[in-house]
Amino acid sequence: MAFFNLGRVLADRGQDEKALENYRQALKLAPTQFEIHFQLGKILERQNQLAEGKNHYEAAVKLKPESAEARSALARCLAKLGLEG
Helix, strand or coil: CHHHHHHHHHHHCCCHHHHHHHHHHHHHHCCCCHHHHHHHHHHHHHCCCHHHHHHHHHHHHHHCCCCHHHHHHHHHHHHHHCCCC
């Protein structure tokens, strides 16, 4: 979880590119972790990389369907893409 934790710190400091690198490394080690997908989705959406962000939000919702926050983020991203959820 070191890559994830470092990604979180970097994202909090506004260093999105470095955070993305660390989250992607974390994802290689733990591809079924909800929080990694969710955080990737947030940064990618913030960078207007909506299609890739949507993919991570979808993975997050699949991993934790009860997460209202993930469902809301996916719906928002889909709306930005002009798609229905």
